[in-house]
Amino acid sequence: MKKSLYFSLIFLAMFTACKKGFPVDDDGLLITTRSDCYVSSFEILGADYQTVRSKAAVVDTTAQTVNVEVLFGTDLKNLYPQFTLVTDAKLDPKIPGKVDFSDLSNPKQWTVVSGNRKVKKTYTVYLTVQKIN
Amino acid sequence: MKKTHILCLLGLLIFAFTGCKEKEYAVPTPKSGLQNDVIKRSLGPGIVGLDMEFAYAMALLPEQGKLVSATVTASIAGATGTYLDNKFYSTNSSGVEVGTVVGSASVNSGNATTVTYNADISAATLRYFYRIPEEARGRDVSFTFSVTGSNGETVSYKMGPYPIRRMELKKGLVVIDPTTSYLSIADMAVYDATFAAANPTKIDLIYLYRAITGVTFNHALVAPTASAEYRPGISLPAGLNNKTKMIKAWDVRDQQLVIGSAVATSVFVDDVDLEQRNFTDAPDFAINTRAESGIWLETADGKYRAYIYINSVVNTATSKQMTISIKRLTMK
Known part of the structure; x- marks a missing residue:
């Protein structure tokens, strides 16, 4: 009687141990079933962490571009771009600090990766500076 | 078995009655002898030319004597403008601080600043303003607050060290x-x-x-x-x-x-x-x-x-x- 109880417990432990957990990616972020993959809005801050946009950034999810005009006199070498993404998506590469946008002829690119990590879309950020009329 | 129950019930009743006993307030007994305490009132880094402010509280039971003098000794002599206020402050009904003179204006002598109390003061809190001198730039400064009573007793309180910035x-x-x-x-x-x-x-x-x-x-x-x-x-x-x-x-x-x-x-x-x-x-x-x-x-x-x-x-x-x-x- 006791023996059969022990065996039942061992089997139960085996089955519970094999239960599938939630999948996570290399960054420890949850991989979901969502395949949506786009940038919903874009902000860019100066060295003083205040916006340097002269007007709202234009995000084109079809062309996969972000067009943003910054104020005259913006220090282009020390900017902090901020992407707002669709639920569960992530950005690659990450933005750990300030970004140098001073080479306007070579626009920066970031890739949005969907929640299921199967769809990837690369966005190009075109930055222009407000000009004196 | 029944006896145990009765004992438990009695115990609970005693606990309940003693638990509800109202504790009467008793006026705390003040400490005997000369007492003192200090707080630093000013915030931020110490910078040459600015003031560091302290509040120095001191008291002696009236039956034991009166306050005679209060002295603050800085490890580096304060610049012109250093003083120990000869008033204690209270707040009136409009929220405005009102000072009451309790002694002579402070006298600076070397590193020490002293207020001599009027004849009948038993307790006061005086404010000390230390104007940071050029000599203190990049160094530490500390303070000894001391008070003497008419009973011959002297007590002191040390504050610091406080680093003075180079800026x-x-x-x-x-x-x-x-x-x-x-x-x-x-x-x-x-x-x-x-x-x-x-x-x-x-x-x-x-x-x-x-x-x-x-x-x-x-x-x-x-x-x-x-x-x-x-x-x-x-x-x-x-x-x-x-x-x-x-x-x-x-x-x-x-x-x-x-x-x-x-x-x-x-x-x-x-x-x-x-x-x-x-x-x-x-x-x-x-x-x-x-x-x-x-x-x-x-x-x-x-x-x-x-x-x-x-x-x-x-x-x-x-x-x-x-x-x-x-x-x-x-x-x-």
């Missing part, structure tokens, strides 16, 4: 476009174009205000090396070529740089903030600077780093100016 502070400089728009960090002073032409190496920044259609320019501080588009309409005197590096800042409303009580903050720029600031890739211009914003800067020779706080700006038809305050650290 210097200047408040309320007014830069005006176009008359006095040249700023020297080395001198922490504002000059006109004639002085700038005669002393070009001293000029680190130029102030200007421009209202330009289509862009937000407004109040700006630029280095002499800044591109001409960032200093429109300015013909620089010959020889001005200091490339001052600048980083714009917002929400760094340093309490020690604020003028008056318009902006109450608990933010302080310290030596370490200037020492650790990274000026790599910093530009030589700051356009569209606003009141209550700031600028971190490093002079062209790397000798000074500073934080400029913009207290206020004026741009009327007749006046374009900015009032600024500076904390400056000598780096080499």
Whole structure:
């Protein structure tokens, strides 16, 4: 009687141990079933962490571009771009600090990766500076 | 079994009755002998020329005697303006502090500041203001607060050590476009174009205000090396070529740089903030600077780093100016 109880417990432990957990990616972020993959809005801050946009950034999810005009006199070498993404998506590469946008002829690119990590879309950020009329 | 139940019930009843007993308030017995205590009232880093403020409380039971004198001894003698207030303060019904004189005006002698009490004082809290002297720059300063009673007893209380910062502070400089728009960090002073032409190496920044259609320019501080588009309409005197590096800042409303009580903050720029600031890739211009914003800067020779706080700006038809305050650290 006791023996059969022990065996039942061992089997139960085996089955519970094999239960599938939630999948996570290399960054420890949850991989979901969502395949949506786009940038919903874009902000860019100066060295003083205040916006340097002269007007709202234009995000084109079809062309996969972000067009943003910054104020005259913006220090282009020390900017902090901020992407707002669709639920569960992530950005690659990450933005750990300030970004140098001073080479306007070579626009920066970031890739949005969907929640299921199967769809990837690369966005190009075109930055222009407000000009004196 | 029944006996146990009865005993438990009795126990509970006793507990319930004793638990509900009301405890009567008793006036605490004051400590015998001369007592003293100190708190530091001022906040922020100690900077030469500013005051450190303490409140020194002392008391002796009336039947044991009266207070005779209170002395504060600083490890480094305070500058002119150091004093121990001879009043204690209470707040009246309107919330205004009212001082009551309890002794003679304080006397400074060497490192010590003393108030001699009037004849009938048993308890008082006196405020001590230590004006930080030049000798204390970059050193630690500590204080011994002591009081003597008429019973012959003397007690003391030690405070510190408090590190005094190396930085210097200047408040309320007014830069005006176009008359006095040249700023020297080395001198922490504002000059006109004639002085700038005669002393070009001293000029680190130029102030200007421009209202330009289509862009937000407004109040700006630029280095002499800044591109001409960032200093429109300015013909620089010959020889001005200091490339001052600048980083714009917002929400760094340093309490020690604020003028008056318009902006109450608990933010302080310290030596370490200037020492650790990274000026790599910093530009030589700051356009569209606003009141209550700031600028971190490093002079062209790397000798000074500073934080400029913009207290206020004026741009009327007749006046374009900015009032600024500076904390400056000598780096080499």
